[in-house]
Amino acid sequence: MSTEVFAGKYAERFGFSSVDALGLEDFFQALELVAMKSKGFFLLKVDGERDRNIYTFALNMPAKDVVLRKDTDSIREGVLYIFSELERKNILP
Secondary structure: OOHHHHHHHHHHHOOOOOHHHOOHHHHHHHHHHHHHHOOOEEEEEEOOOOOOOOEEEEEEEHHHOEEEEEEEOOHHHHHHHHHHHHHHOOOOO
């Protein structure tokens, strides 16, 4: 299955029809639930010193032995990556 399919399945867990139906605030609220449940943290960094891959998405959940990180030029690509990896690893909200 593709990244987009896995990410869509994870978005459905939060009641959204697809990842494209998510707003950025929705994404943050979903990751807040996941991070709080697993005693981890999520961050989105914008790095103005870089010429490319200016966004860094990072999710760390030591209790589940999961560390996700994606450097990208696209917020959508970062959202897809985080949600698809959470679905692949069966980390439920």
